[in-house]
Amino acid sequence: MARATVQDVAKTAGVSVGTVSRVLNKSPAVSESSKEKVTAAIRQLNYRPLASARDLRRDRTLRILALAKNLNSPIISEAFRGVGDAAASSGYVSLIAPTAGDPEREQQLVDMLRNGSVDGLIMFSPTMPDEDVDEMAEQLSVVQVCEIADSEAAFGVSIDDRQAAFDITRHLIETGGRRLAMIGNRAARSGRLREEGFRQAAAEAGISREQTLFAEGEFDFHTGRRLTRELLKADPLPDAVFCGSDTVAAGCVREITDAGLRVPDDIAVAGFDDSVQAEMCVPELTTIRQPAYDMGRLAFEELLARMTVPGVHRRGRTFLPHELVIRDSTKN
Amino acid sequence: MARATVQDVAKTAGVSVGTVSRVLNKSPAVSESSKEKVTAAIRQLNYRPLASARDLRRDRTLRILALAKNLNSPIISEAFRGVGDAAASSGYVSLIAPTAGDPEREQQLVDMLRNGSVDGLIMFSPTMPDEDVDEMAEQLSVVQVCEIADSEAAFGVSIDDRQAAFDITRHLIETGGRRLAMIGNRAARSGRLREEGFRQAAAEAGISREQTLFAEGEFDFHTGRRLTRELLKADPLPDAVFCGSDTVAAGCVREITDAGLRVPDDIAVAGFDDSVQAEMCVPELTTIRQPAYDMGRLAFEELLARMTVPGVHRRGRTFLPHELVIRDSTKN
DNA sequence: TCTACTTTTGGAATCGATTCCAAATTGGAG
DNA sequence: CTCCAATTTGGAATCGATTCCAAAAGTAGA
The missing domain is CATH 1.10.260.40 (lambda repressor-like DNA-binding domains)
Known part of the structure; x- marks a missing residue:
């Protein structure tokens, strides 16, 4: 039939x-x-x-797509929940697809916007260069979340990564940290901004760049352990480590503990994101809370404006407030 | 322009x-x-x-959709990676959408298959009743992963949850467990199967149902803690707890440790999934490894068969082998 | 009952890509 | 140079839902 x-x-x-x-x-x-x-x-x-017939005639799909490197980041899944709720209340269906950091896969998905498979695009962690995002944003409905390209048509929603890193680093210093270390990720713009904040806080406290340690890698548990192992070879040892994510921080704590040292007494550790990992860790992690759900909601609202009022190319970033959450992994 | x-x-x-x-x-x-x-x-x-024009004429979209309650389950995101890779190599784009357990949202997404927005559907954790899944599967291209409805047209890919639970429970018994407890989730079919396996292993070891404890709830960290708190009120205390997920197990371990007891010496704890949580936990968790990536790949292959050969309604489930991973949270 | 409305209806044209058929072109053999 | 076959091309018909316009039906007032 x-x-x-x-x-x-x-x-x-x-x-x-x-x-x-x-x-x-x-x-x-x-x-x-x-x-x-x-x-x-x-x-x-x-x-x-039939959707295709309706879409063809109406020239819109009432669908949007979100792109992220992977799905298991708690921030992304929470932000996407915000996107989804906001979208639903405006009659849109929101879908998500992981790019796995593969430019080809990403291109294929971005093409869904170009060929009208969806009306709008939300990008969490672009793999393509800033210029490409920029160019795309000129003509199409695109909004960035968390990672915002630093360019002409920059637009999107995030926290102030530099300020957040500054705040948590200052907390580490205020609680006695002098020999500061950071585990970061320079591949991502947010990672570079966090490094800036980290360095700025150190500088303002009169800590020279040479007294500071930096390790770089992806934001997963095992990388956290490996990089911490490197940091622990330093002499003198760091007494405070700022990690780019809670998962990395969990790896860091684990490695410190396994080395027979105590957190925070010997080395304080701070995370980022306030994901459930922060509470699963022993001791529980001091971290930065991102209002991910609201970031998602706002990103959709921004996208909706771009989709429905085609002329409007509202520029600029929206920064949402972050929050320093102090727990037991740092001294007080 | x-x-x-x-x-x-x-x-x-x-x-x-x-x-x-x-x-x-x-x-x-x-x-x-x-x-x-x-x-x-x-x-x-x-x-x-234009996608809609092409799709209309060709009567297919080369897109598939995967539905899951939420995105942050490591098993789902890994399985979806498998789906995505298999789909890509057959020229399909795969998208995912969370239902948040909301029947209305789920219905809206399932409608995307009904109205031809996508060619096929992969369901991870259906909210709708089995009959509905069954009826849908009769006429449309649907494949289930992990959770498979127990009905006529049952079809999909998973591990043998009962056997897996049996295996890990037997391990708990073999390492000295007598006073067994389980933290499970009867709302899900897989949860009920795991309970069966748990009970069967207990029975075969001559442990009566009355000697056994059971706590029920969602599979998150805080629920794990709360339910463990309940279990610890029992007298005598359990000496082995089988948890339905690693995240729950992590909560369980945490609560036991906070109560001043030791894992596994006082109480052994086992998880399920072999997610990264299992390694983040201290002590690291004994657990069941699911071949999630392969399950995803296989699910897509099955779906592809259904989409391309419309008459073929290959029935039945495909069970992939699981693996008992023994770590430090159980005695040896 | 007739006029002047408003409400409701039918159906052709439309959206843009694909596909089929017939026509045009090309190429090669004789 | 002719003829037949193979290659290439143009363009109308098609997919299914929406929308616009004109026509039909309904309603109310006089």
Whole structure:
């Protein structure tokens, strides 16, 4: 049994396709009686309007797509929840796809916006260079979250990464940290901004760059352990480590503990994100809370504005406030 | 500047729309010279075929959708990686959407299959009742992963949850566990199967149902802690706890440790999934490894068969082998 | 009952890419 | 140079839902 079409419904209901379509779209210009006939026919034939035909005619899909490197980042999944809720309340369906950091995969997904498979795009962690994001944003509905390209058409929602890193580093210093270390990721813009904040806080406390340690790598648990192992070879040892994510911080704490040292007494550790990992860690992690859900909501609102008012290319970033969450992994 | 169409490209290249389309679809029946002209025109106009028009005519989208309650389950994100890789190598784009356990949201997403927005559907954790999944599977391309409805048209990919639970429970018994407890989730089919396996292992070891403890709840860290707190009120205390996920197990270990007891000496704890949490926990968790990536790959292959050979409604489940991973949270 | 409305309806045109068929062109053999 | 076959091309028809316009039906007032 092939799929039923408006034609079939019209025939079964004994009305014209126009009337069927009007019923489908809740046009008020339909008599009660034909509305009933059409509704009955739709049920009888188990009819669903074909998305591609509708999209073609209407020139929009009411779908948006979010792109992220991977799905298991707690910040991303929380932000995406915000996107989804905001989208739903505006009648949009929101989908997400991981790029795995593969430029080809990313390109293929971005093409979904170019070819009209979706109306808008939310980018969490672009792999493509800033210029490309920029160029795309010129003509298409794109909003960035967390990672915002530093360019002309920069636009999107995030926290102030530099300030957040500054705040938490200052906390480390205020609680006695002098020999500071950071585990960061220079591949990401946010990572570079956090490094800036870290260095600025150190500098303001009169700690020279040479007294400072820096290790670089991806933000996963095992990398955290490995990089910490490197840091622990330093002499003198660091007494405070700022990590770019809670997961890395968990690895850091683990490695310190395994080395027979105590957190925070010997070495204080700070994370970033306030994910559940921060609470799972022993001791629980001092960290930076990102308002991920709200960032997602706001990102969708921004996107909606771009999609519906085509001329509007509201520029600029929106920064949401972060929060320093102090727990037991740093002294007090 | 509006979007260019095949018509525009044809005019610019000085050929007919048919020829343009043939170039787009790499038909061999095009002369070298017109291919060049068309390619040049496409580049000049920055032309992209409109997805909805193509989909309408071709009656397929080369897109699939995966549904899950939430995105941050490590098993789901790993399985989805498998889906994505398999899909990509067959020319499909795979998208994912969280339902948040909301039936309305789920319905809306399932409608994307019904209305032809996507060609196939992979369900990780359905909220709808088994009958509905079953009915849907009768006519549409749907494959289940991890959670498989227990019904006529049952089909999908998972591990043998009962056997896995049996195996790990037997391990708990073999390492001295007598007073067994389980933290499970009866809301999910897999949860019920795991409970069966747990009980079967206990029974075979001559442990009566009354000697056994059971706590029920969602699979997150805080629930794990709360339920463990309940279990620790029992007298005598349990000496081995099987948890339905590593995250719950981490909460369980934490609560036990905070109560001044030792894992595994006083109470052994086992997890499930072999996610990174299992290694982050101290002590590291004995757990069951699920071949999530392969489950995802296989699920897509199954789906592909259903999508391309419409008559084929291959029934049945595919079980992939699990693996007992023994670490320090259980005695040896 | 007739006029002047408003409400409701039918159906053709439309969106843009693909595909099929017939026509045009090319190439090679004789 | 002719003829037949193979290659290439143009363009109309098609996919299914929406929308616009004109026509039909309904309603109210006089």
